[in-house]
Amino acid sequence: MTEEKDKDEKEAFEKSSGKTYSLVEMVKAPLTMVDKGPDDSIFSFPIVAIWEAILFLGMMVFLIGFSLIKDAPLEELANPLITTDPAKAPWYFMGLQELLEHMHPFFAGVALPGALVVFLLLIPYLDQSKAGIGRWFTSERGKLITKWSSIYAMIVFPAFAVIDYFFPPREIFRDVFPSWVTQSLIPVTILVVLAFLPVFYVWKKGEGKATARELIIALFTVMIVAGFALTIIGFFFRGPGFEMFWPWDMPAGYSPLDNL
């Protein structure tokens, strides 16, 4: 600290022998509790502890109840010679397995999920604004973007899966184009375009005023909802031979719920 500053502080907060306290430091940032009134916060103990106990008890009641109703699945002993039909990954990877059906495994299994994780890690650094912290969807606009991105993704990605299932470029152009065109270029391009379309729309509509937060909301919503939709399709709508069926109309007595 320079001497001049020292002087300023001395003048503003003169030391007095009658005081039992003294100035230790000037804080530049606003204190968390400033301007919030005395009633805004409460002691954590015991109210938070009680809420936590209630939540824990509720969870245990739910888990024990569910465990009494439904048993964990156990099929026959593992046999490396016979593959079960269908062979499915755990349900939280069914979105990935569904993607694997539509493109080269490098993109479906490595590049796209890798890009998703990198995007997740970058979110706080891409969006540096402090607007709307602690507020669901930031603003009314954010709410609208979330809503329409969800509806869009909920329609477009299942449509992608179904159309690609019935008219797979991989089979249609098998002997026309090399496999890197039909298995990588075409499906990956379609998927990336579909994912970024809402982002592009928000950016265009905002005429340069769309915030980073709004663009990221669009992309994040599309990714999460697409992942959800593909997981549902892979889990409920894929049966023996990994063919598409209605979940209630599976052949050979197969039920998707056996795979939990």
Added chain:
Amino acid sequence: MLRNNPLVQKLVNSSVWKSIFRHGWPDNPLDRSLIMTQNVFLHLHSVKVSKKSLKATYSFGLGLLTTFSFLELTLTGILLMFYYVPSVERAFVDIVELQTTVPFGQLLRNMHRWGAHLMVIAAVLHMVRVFFTGAYKKPREFNWIVGVILLLLTLGASFTGYLLPWDQLSFWAITVGTSIAGYAPVIGPPMQKILLGGAEVGQESLVRFYALHVMVIPTFLLLLISIHLWRVRKDGGMAASEISDENEAA
């Protein structure tokens, strides 16, 4: 009041009690602060919380739910270890025996399985909540990163546990899952081999997945969950406390 019960008073005033808890009965601001700061478990909380962050429709308690399911899984998992041997000859038989002859064995396994699914769902929903409430923003960026790693670890814990019953379901799910890893350029094939301990899913894979599932991943989960919760307090509590009244009106 419990506090006025003579037996309770005697207990609280005993030198043993006082050697453990270095504060008085928490019915006044000072002791309510001390109970938080002087307790290794409770000190992950802040002494005071904003009323806004307690609103159920703000957080839906999803982070807590994830933590609690982790605790439940640790407990049931340790109990399951008493009856399980990770060998291809015994694993499947052990699970069948656990379900048919061990008292509460089936219930325990069910709770572990469904608890694992619950933890994955709660962790994903928690991340979605944090994203949409903008709770990753400055100064909470690093805690978001920790959260993403925690989500990946949660998936890893669930995936490694999936192989352990050694039935057809687990065998082929892991075969498919690890083959995906093999497509990563350069590091893919060696990573797949290291994970499986061989060219195919077999005894070596079972032991490796077991070690990862019961020791390696839970250790990192515990460590990172602790950092995650501690950072919530250090970064100024839950983001809801930063909603100013004008922001809310807007």
Added chain:
Amino acid sequence: MTENQNKTKLSRHQFLGIAWFGALATLVGEFFAGLLVFIQPNLEGGFGGIVRAGKVEEFLPGSVNLVQAGRFYLVRNGEGGFIAYWQRCTHLGCSVPYEEEQAAFRCPCHGSVFDEHTGEVTGGPAPRPMDIFPIEITDGEVFVDTGNPQERSAFSDDQIAYG
């Protein structure tokens, strides 16, 4: 002070600091290098050796035979040549069953289809034909080296072994 002087004048304090941290970094580095070596799988023994499939005349020309011990299909074509396909799907590692009515191998995981004569992909997402094992025919017996699976991008005649 110029930069040059700065570089040459390393205080004892600084030197020891660098030395200690260097030692610590070396230790951590050694640990991870050792770990990497430690967790390398031992691939010897079991499936992966040379498997005796049987006598040549046991396999009819134009037949597809599963040899369970070696996890491969031994296919004999019309001219009497042999080829051994690893049972493992080149897509995601599922075991591929043979379907007689389609005269093809069809993977139940993602529906990849492989031709029975060449092992080439005729449908589904598999990125390359079925991997093959080298075949050695000595004294009228067929030996297959399952420790040495060979990836290929297409079928060619030199992959067929004649007795």
